[in-house]
Amino acid sequence: MCGIIARIGEGDAITKLVSGLENLEYRGYDSAGVAVQNGSGISVYKRSGQVSELKDSLVSSVPKGNVGIGHTRWSTHGPPTDENAHPHTSQTDEVAVVHNGIIENYTELKEMLREKGHEFTSDTDTEVIPHLFEQYLEDAPDNVTAFRQTVRDLEGSYAVAALVDGEDAIYAARQGSPLILGLDNGEYYLASDVPAFLDHTEDVVYFEDGDMAILEPTGVTMTDMEGNRINRDVEHIDWDPEDAGKGGYDHYMLKEINTQPNALSNTIEGRVQDGEVNLEDFPPGTFDNVDDVHFVACGTSYHAALYGQQLLSNAGIRAQAFRASEYVDASPGPVSENTLVIAVTQSGETADTLGALRQAKTEGAQVITVTNVVGSTAARTADEALFIRAGPEIGVAATKTFSSQAVTLSLLSVRLAEDIDGASLPGDVDEMLETVYDLPKHVDQVLETTNARAIAEKYTDSESFFFIGRGLNNAVAKEGALKFKEITYEHAEGFASGELKHGPLALVTPDTPVFAVFSGDGDGKTMKNAEEAQARGAPIVAVASADHDVIDIADSHLEIPETHPVWAGLLANVQLQLVSYYAARLLDRPIDKPRNLAKSVTVE
Incomplete structure (x- = not known):
């Protein structure tokens, strides 16, 4: 490494x-x-x-x-x-x-x-x-x-x-x-x-x-x-050398958070046309023989894989996300030519993910990689590669690449559901595809209006930080917690919101703020879970649209624009990235070079 x-x-x-x-x-x-x-x-x-x-x-x-x-x-x-x-x-x-x-x-x-x-x-x-x-x-x-x-x-x-x-x-x-x-x-x-x-x-x-x-x-x-x-x-x-510099920002991480609108525009460009998904090397029929899907990934890419898994499960497709480091030894179940293995890796060089990818190929699976780097080992080893087009990311804590990975996997999930026998596209898929082009604009709106710095100032002295979400927002909560612990060195955990009362609630105190993610899908139960934590003294930071019911009970609010639930979680993710960044600044952490970590994990 x-x-x-x-x-x-x-x-x-x-x-x-x-x-x-x-x-x-x-x-x-x-x-x-x-x-x-x-x-x-x-x-x-x-x-x-x-x-x-x-x-x-x-x-x-x-x-x-x-x-x-x-x-x-x-x-x-x-x-x-x-x-x-x-x-x-x-x-x-x-x-x-x-x-x-x-x-x-x-x-x-x-x-x-x-x-x-x-x-x-x-x-x-x-x-x-x-x-x-x-x-x-x-x-x-x-x-x-x-x-x-x-x-x-x-x-x-x-x-x-x-x-x-x-x-x-x-x-x-x-x-x-x-x-x-x-x-x-x-x-x-x-x-x-x-x-x-x-x-x-x-x-x-x-x-x-x-x-x-x-x-x-x-x-x-x-x-x-x-x-x-x-x-x-x-x-x-095809990378501009300026993309690899700080561009006047204090940190690469802040630059990469702020350039997410451009990265997302590149990710989306040409991939939704006339209300249909068009993914270069994956024309209709590519996945006709697929019975089940395995995602393999590590760290932030694993959270993007969880996002993709949830979307496929919602479409009735058997899908599971595996931590790549466990895939070879964890007996993921039968793998055959009808298994599609999707390796998600920003660099395309992550050793554990490459090991899982090679194992899947050995067992006869169809293997594709979702990566940021043309010519990377993963791109050359897989049967096909789907590029997220986010441009170079230098900050050790991944930001724009998570957003681009999640969007790419969301579009891929539609492509898979169109091909796989027995799958069903969600009834609002037309709205989902129509609103994806609003995503860069909505991220800009978050960046321009965020109160993340004030939230960080209010809670940075807390003892622990919890992040909760349901469905797609479970992946967002886990990613929010990872970002926070990576660069602040403070204890943070992300949970499926319903899991709070099955153990983690024992850790809740007035000194453990709970960041709860709301996207307009399954929010009622998450709101109830947040109230359970609040009843034990925990302050609730709601990440939600301006007119959401949770605002009435929340202690603090990080606002996201109203949009389709599939994209709302990614807007919430931007707010959580900013909270982590400003908390790390307040704590005087080396944001771009967090201790003991490196960007590209090329050893097992």
Whole structure:
């Protein structure tokens, strides 16, 4: 779950390496480092802490060289110390390596290398790679062969970039962790994610598992693990570099909350025409053979999957949302060619979701992925991909991508209900499809009129925070609680509203505000549940339209525009995102870089 960057070309590499690390810091911010080939050895600069601290340390001694690698770390093996920061070097400093992933057999490799006289200075699994590479350099006919022998010995997941002293080249390989090549008129980049080099190029090549590459000033050579030359297509990423910046906002999260209207407009564009859903690669009849649907996802994407599951269940389709980390081991029931598995993943690189996706394919299921990233591993592994078109999201706490995922799955649910035998579209589906185009405008209205800051000021000193909702709003409540705990570090839980009295009510006190979501569907029971909490002293914050009955009994109110119930929950979600954001500001939390978390979870 780390971020790697590498660059080769004319001119000094260090400025572009550091800016690439700044753009990748959402992938990890425990420590950071760079290594540059300077003509008289490999210069390594690394330290614990954020990229800004590394950058400050380079001011007085800027390393020179046109070839370099860099890394920003999310710790898996060993604490975030200077010694455990990447790049790691070999016994004689002849090799420097950055790595994203987990080397599962590093203990055995370390023991073997120790027997050959190698000494290790860190707690990481990564350090075995440069030592192993150096060991093979002793007898291999060339550096490429030694690198190939090295990566063949590695078990687990990795994206690796390596330097060898005295050679203007970068050696790279991928197995299970993302790695992308950027091409820019004689300059070449490697990175874990596109934003690392988006300021320089939008032309990319996606590595596939088992790919190796040598980057030299004259070009890039790609091979498989046997040394056979391979060609990968160059793809153009249609992202504006400004989309990956803060754009004048104090935090990426606030920017991404505020750009949801644009993201949603992109998500919806062209997908509802003449009152019918039109989903590019899924024409009528695509899902005729589907008997049941499994969603697999993690975190925020799992809550979007719950949204989709509820819509399919409402249409009479057997559907279940699984946490991807449990899917392989949890015996989800019979999986066959008549099972549709929908993998929901913002990055398309989430390790647990990819594992579930591959398991489903092995068992013969039809697999599609709903993702934000063209060319991602999930998009290439699934039978088909449906893109949410939200644009780059940098804040670790997902915001606009949840909204775009939920809308995409809502439209997909209509497409499925039209095909699957025995399913029935809701009677108000025409209204649902007609009002989806109002959603961006309604989100704008929420952003312009919200009193979320005042609500945050009123309740931030509370002991715990509960979020409740029914039906589709159960997913919204769970997502609201996740957002709150992610960035405020305060205790928050989301429940199906009817579950309050089956245990959680024991925790309710006057110091536990309850955020209750109302969308115009099943609200009477949620209102009763809210009153039960209020009778025990809990203040009720109603997230509802202006004329809703709950306003008469609520202690506070977050207003949402009147709209179809399927979209009302997503407007409520925007209000809850804003409450979380302002509460985190009041508590002086590092909003874009919450402790212990990273954006793209590429390890299991």
